[in-house]
Amino acid sequence: MFLRVFKAEWMKVRWSIILGIIWIAPALAIFAGLSGLDMFPGSSKWLTVYLMGVIQYTTLFLPILVGIFAAFVCRYEHVGGGWKLTLALPASRTQVFLAKYLLVILLAAGVQLLLLLGIWLTGTLLDFGGSFPWKEIGAKIFFGWVMLLPLAALQLWVSYLWKNFAAPLALNVIFTIPTILVAQSSLGSYYPWAQPFLAMIPSGQELAQNVPDLMYSMIIGSWILFFCGGLIMFNRRDWT
Numbered sequence: 001m002f003l004r005v006f007k008a009e010w011m012k013v014r015w016s017i018i019l020g021i022i023w024i025a026p027a028l029a030i031f032a033g034l035s036g037l038d039m040f041p042g043s044s045k046w047l048t049v050y051l052m053g054v055i056q057y058t059t060l061f062l063p064i065l066v067g068i069f070a071a072f073v074c075r076y077e078h079v080g081g082g083w084k085l086t087l088a089l090p091a092s093r094t095q096v097f098l099a100k101y102l103l104v105i106l107l108a109a110g111v112q113l114l115l116l117l118g119i120w121l122t123g124t125l126l127d128f129g130g131s132f133p134w135k136e137i138g139a140k141i142f143f144g145w146v147m148l149l150p151l152a153a154l155q156l157w158v159s160y161l162w163k164n165f166a167a168p169l170a171l172n173v174i175f176t177i178p179t180i181l182v183a184q185s186s187l188g189s190y191y192p193w194a195q196p197f198l199a200m201i202p203s204g205q206e207l208a209q210n211v212p213d214l215m216y217s218m219i220i221g222s223w224i225l226f227f228c229g230g231l232i233m234f235n236r237r238d239w240t
Helices: 002-012 015-021 024-035 045-078 082-087 093-125 134-161 166-176 179-183 195-200 215-236
Strands: none
Touching: 002 045, 002 093, 015 045, 024 045, 024 093, 045 082, 045 093, 045 134, 045 166, 045 179, 045 195, 082 093, 093 134, 093 215, 134 166, 134 195, 134 215, 179 195, 195 215
């Protein structure tokens, strides 16, 4: 039954719009990375492009894009009383919530994969030299996706609560703007919008010096809070 619910959610998505925006964040990150190549002469061009691109990517583009994904997976139900129709189907509310959440995090994974492949393709075409550091960059991008899981749950929670499509996006932008400043403070590890940045910034960089050893415990805790809180309210909410 869950696969049917997920397939239904997949078919609701306006893929023409999603496919039109999903590549923008990786492309902007790579462009920013290329513009900073001259700042670290003698260093690995692969890592330089990644470092210079990932700063803006994780502190601005990626959190906003995840919010857009969450808003889109709820947009169909917000239009014309679609929640009543969706929840009247022979599927539990938990399955509907899980399907929407899975779709959001899969879209986020797609963005991360595009970033990884985009850096590799760019470096190959421009002949960066040496082998591509799949292990180092790939691990950072993967853990950045893991750090997105709490934020995705929070964004989905907000998106199904507010019928206005623009409201959750505006709120997301407001909390995204101070990310770079919060990430460099002692509060960075507690701030969902800053957690992907802290995970993806290369180790040894000055911007990553405030990452505590217990960061991953905080991630698990925040994911449990946002995911379970969103699921419980979704099940209890009166959709009439």
